[in-house]
Amino acid sequence: MSGRTHPIVVPPQDRIKGFEPYVPNLDDRTALYEATRCITCYEPPCKNACPTRINIPEFIHRIKSGNYYGAAKVIRESNVFGGECGYVCPVERLCEEKCVRNSLGEEPVAISLLQRFAYEKEKPKGLHKFALSKANNKRVAIVGAGPASLSAAYELARGGYNVTVCDSNKKPGGLMAYGILPWKAAWSVSESEIDNIIDYGVKLIQGKTITDGKALLNDYDAIFIGTGASKSVCMGIPGEELKGVCLAQEFLFDVAKYLKKEGKAPDLKGLRVAVVGGGDTATDASMAAVRLGAERVYIIYRRSLAEMPAVPYGRKQAKDEGVEFMLLTNPVKINGEKGAVQAIECVKMELGKPDASGRRSVTPIKGSEFKLDVDAVIIAIGQKPDDETLKSFGIKTEKGLIVADKENYATSVKGVFAAGDAVNGGETVVEAVAEGKKAAAAIDKYLRR
Amino acid sequence: MAIKPDLTTKFCGCELENPFLLSSAPPTCTGEMIQRAFKEGWGGAVTKTIKPDKTPVYDLKNRFGIMGLEDKQLVLFENIEEVSKRPVGTWIKEIKEIKKNFPDKLLIGSLMAEPKEEDWETLARTVSEAGVDMLELNLGCPHGMPERGMGAFCGQRPDLIEKLTKAAKKTSSVPVMVKLTPNVADIALMAKTAQDAGADATSAINTVLGLIGVDINTFEPKPTVDGKSTFGGMSGPAVKPIGMRCVAQIAQATNIPVSGIGGISTWKDAVEYLLIGAANVQVCTAVMWRGYRIVGDLVDGLANYLSDKGFKSVTEIQGKTLPKITAWSKLNKDYKVVASINKEKCIKCGVCFIDCNDAGYQAIKFEPNSNKAAEVDEEKCDACSLCTIACPVPGCISWKRVQ
Numbered sequence: 007m008s009g010r011t012h013p014i015v016v017p018p019q020d021r022i023k024g025f026e027p028y029v030p031n032l033d034d035r036t037a038l039y040e041a042t043r044c045i046t047c048y049e050p051p052c053k054n055a056c057p058t059r060i061n062i063p064e065f066i067h068r069i070k071s072g073n074y075y076g077a078a079k080v081i082r083e084s085n086v087f088g089g090e091c092g093y094v095c096p097v098e099r100l101c102e103e104k105c106v107r108n109s110l111g112e113e114p115v116a117i118s119l120l121q122r123f124a125y126e127k128e129k130p131k132g133l134h135k136f137a138l139s140k141a142n143n144k145r146v147a148i149v150g151a152g153p154a155s156l157s158a159a160y161e162l163a164r165g166g167y168n169v170t171v172c173d174s175n176k177k178p179g180g181l182m183a184y185g186i187l188p189w190k191a192a193w194s195v196s197e198s199e200i201d202n203i204i205d206y207g208v209k210l211i212q213g214k215t216i217t218d219g220k221a222l223l224n225d226y227d228a229i230f231i232g233t234g235a236s237k238s239v240c241m242g243i244p245g246e247e248l249k250g251v252c253l254a255q256e257f258l259f260d261v262a263k264y265l266k267k268e269g270k271a272p273d274l275k276g277l278r279v280a281v282v283g284g285g286d287t288a289t290d291a292s293m294a295a296v297r298l299g300a301e302r303v304y305i306i307y308r309r310s311l312a313e314m315p316a317v318p319y320g321r322k323q324a325k326d327e328g329v330e331f332m333l334l335t336n337p338v339k340i341n342g343e344k345g346a347v348q349a350i351e352c353v354k355m356e357l358g359k360p361d362a363s364g365r366r367s368v369t370p371i372k373g374s375e376f377k378l379d380v381d382a383v384i385i386a387i388g389q390k391p392d393d394e395t396l397k398s399f400g401i402k403t404e405k406g407l408i409v410a411d412k413e414n415y416a417t418s419v420k421g422v423f424a425a426g427d428a429v430n431g432g433e434t435v436v437e438a439v440a441e442g443k444k445a446a447a448a449i450d451k452y453l454r455r
Numbered sequence: 456m457a458i459k460p461d462l463t464t465k466f467c468g469c470e471l472e473n474p475f476l477l478s479s480a481p482p483t484c485t486g487e488m489i490q491r492a493f494k495e496g497w498g499g500a501v502t503k504t505i506k507p508d509k510t511p512v513y514d515l516k517n518r519f520g521i522m523g524l525e526d527k528q529l530v531l532f533e534n535i536e537e538v539s540k541r542p543v544g545t546w547i548k549e550i551k552e553i554k555k556n557f558p559d560k561l562l563i564g565s566l567m568a569e570p571k572e573e574d575w576e577t578l579a580r581t582v583s584e585a586g587v588d589m590l591e592l593n594l595g596c597p598h599g600m601p602e603r604g605m606g607a608f609c610g611q612r613p614d615l616i617e618k619l620t621k622a623a624k625k626t627s628s629v630p631v632m633v634k635l636t637p638n639v640a641d642i643a644l645m646a647k648t649a650q651d652a653g654a655d656a657t658s659a660i661n662t663v664l665g666l667i668g669v670d671i672n673t674f675e676p677k678p679t680v681d682g683k684s685t686f687g688g689m690s691g692p693a694v695k696p697i698g699m700r701c702v703a704q705i706a707q708a709t710n711i712p713v714s715g716i717g718g719i720s721t722w723k724d725a726v727e728y729l730l731i732g733a734a735n736v737q738v739c740t741a742v743m744w745r746g747y748r749i750v751g752d753l754v755d756g757l758a759n760y761l762s763d764k765g766f767k768s769v770t771e772i773q774g775k776t777l778p779k780i781t782a783w784s785k786l787n788k789d790y791k792v793v794a795s796i797n798k799e800k801c802i803k804c805g806v807c808f809i810d811c812n813d814a815g816y817q818a819i820k821f822e823p824n825s826n827k828a829a830e831v832d833e834e835k836c837d838a839c840s841l842c843t844i845a846c847p848v849p850g851c852i853s854w855k856r857v858q
Binding site: 042045046047054106109110 | 524803806821824
């Protein structure tokens with residue numbers, strides 16, 4: 007029995023000076039050590055917990071044997087964004103949570119670190135290429151260039167289809183390029199994997215928003231919509247229109263654009279910033295605010311730590327970087343002066359019985375209202391898809407999300423398929439990749455009839 | 456308070472304060488080194504092999520290799536080093552000095568010469584008269600020396616074992632021990648030959664001939680000497696089973712004491728050797744890895760073990776297991792058990808299933824991701840024990856007696 011590898015990360019006071027990754031990768035020696043911790047279970051729960059079903063014990067076995075390129079192949083066979091997922095997957099609630107080492111009272115195998123290691127060894131040799139099927143003349147249009155779309159594009163291109171991806175951003179990648187900031191995963195990781203997909207013959211049209219979905223239907227044999235959930239949901243409390251209030255997705259987008267030299271940085275220097283919400287987007291936004299020079303950053307969340315959806319690792323990172331957590335606290339109003347944010351009014355909450363989501367419900371404590379002086383508010387309570395694009399296809403939506411069949415990903419319009427955040431409301435990159443893959447199989451089946 | 460067990464033993468009439476000796480090897484290269492080892496607490500030492508001054512000896516540059524686990528947990532060690540380069544005269548001076556400073560430690564002089572009786576007679580006389588307590592005849596070194604008719608060349612030929620043992624016995628003023636090589640078909644025969652020739656004791660094993668590895672990038676064998684290599688002597692933890700087998704065979708075939716050697720790194724290894732009949736143990740590789748200081752734990756661990764088990768003296772455990780080592784044909788064929796998996800302890804890793812399915816009797820039922828523990832089909836289980844030893848959870852798979 008021996009413990010898990012814990013790479014020495016850059017200390018918080020240093021890493022907040024920039025947006026660079028700060029968790030070092032394993033070297034050959036530490037990777038071998040960590041790989042030997044894998045029991046090599048038979049059809050194990052870690053593999054089952056991975057939405058893309060990466061054969062985890064097999065790739066770790068190959069790291070153990072020194073066959074690094076072979077390890078990377080095992081990953082890429084199941085997940086065309088295996089490198090990116092190695093960096094961004096919330097493994098604490100996926101593969102690593104299910105590692106059988108947990109049931110031995112030990113820390114799980116550092117699967118994500120090993121997956122990154124395999125990717126970093128693969129990159130200099132060239133990402134693995136798999137055989138292409140004979141080209142057929144069928145055309146598929148893909149709307150959006152995030153992980154779900156590109157995963158579907160890859161599968162279809164490999165299957166011999168003529169694939170065109172249309173995306174509104176300047177660069178492809180969706181959330182991977184504009185929502186995930188480089189300290190989590192260097193953009194070069196997803197970029198290399200996107201280049202790899204383009205290499206299979208996928209045509210990419212960037213900077214084009216689809217406004218006439220119906221016209222697209224005439225030109226293509228099938229359409230896949232993977233436009234994601236890039237719009238943040240508002241709280242619906244007074245004061246949200248004030249200057250200094252922004253939505254987390256849009257905020258992260260702006261930061262990404264600034265780092266890509268496509269725009270200006272949100273100016274938070276010396277400001278007191280309140281981030282409202284308890285998900286990964288909230289912790290990401292809080293850490294971005296710290297890096298942009300905010301003086302104090304609060305995360306305001308209405309439930310307690312136990313109900314917080316953000317992964318514990320992200321919470322710890324934020325805390326280490328000085329983010330203050332205000333739990334069981336719910337904003338009721340944003341106060342302004344001369345049109346700008348001045349304070350956020352909150353009420354303390356009390357935990358009750360579990361609600362429909364399984365989390366304990368909360369109710370306000372009468373008379374516990376208080377005011378917190380802040381200069382900016384970032385709202386991170388949820389995402390939704392961009393309505394405009396969806397409307398033009400005339401597909402059925404429910405609560406802003408596309409209604410698609412869980413088995414075959416078909417929407418209400420014949421020949422139009424959808425998956426990823428636009429359907430599930432905002433999940434992980436790896437879930438989007440898995441859904442894109444399955445949707446591509448459904449499209450293939452549909453076009454073969 | 457527990458009574459401190461007695462660690463002293465007798466060996467060919469000599470008293471040993473503890474059963475831990477340094478074997479004839481790099482840690483006993485000089486008198487100064489041996490004296491430092493004695494200060495650390497070693498019960499005795501066998502000098503690096505002394506040869507006649509006329510016999511040339513070379514030390515190749517780069518002569519060790521290892522097979523290890525991550526973080527250099529040593530598994531196997533290889534050397535292609537030859538015997539001591541130092542003149543007999545130097546050794547005589549140093550033997551006298553060691554015995555003067557450490558009269559109660561057991562000092563054994565290791566000897567090697569060409570298979571000529573007169574050379575052995577001279578060497579045995581000179582070294583024994585210098586004041587060592589015993590002599591050890593190195594008839595086992597498997598690399599370098601055999602190419603020139605020495606070491607294992609002699610130990611692999613019963614006629615030479617007999618001739619050279621007799622020669623040494625003829626002139627030695629102290630008991631003579633013969634160190635045997637495992638690189639033979641029947642080591643018991645070699646030990647009996649030595650006994651019949653008058654040897655007072657045997658020691659086994661010398662290193663096991665092997666090839667530690669090839670550098671798959673340079674295509675050069677290891678350890679590489681200017682691009683080439685040769686077969687070398689294996690030692691370290693992985694040779695322990697070979698050493699134990701040899702010592703048990705010798706102990707069963709002879710009635711002179713045998714000094715156990717081969718892969719002894721901890722007091723537990725020493726206990727095992729003592730249980731199968733070793734009179735004492737000799738250590739080298741573990742010392743090469745971490746120094747003389749390991750003797751502190753060897754002695755202390757052995758004492759604690761003996762006292763925990765209620766033994767008053769180390770002699771009480773010597774040979775205790777030997778009668779239980781018998782021929783395959785004498786093992787009980789009516790003894791029947793089946794594997795039994797503890798449902799609470801099972802972590803559902805499926806390792807037992809895949810092993811039994813691909814290399815056993817397809818006797819384990821397991822449904823991946825069902826959260827159900829693996830289960831043994833007692834009708835199919837042949838009790839081969841593969842699952843029991845492969846299971847990563849201690850005590851999860853046990854044996855159930857069946858009729």
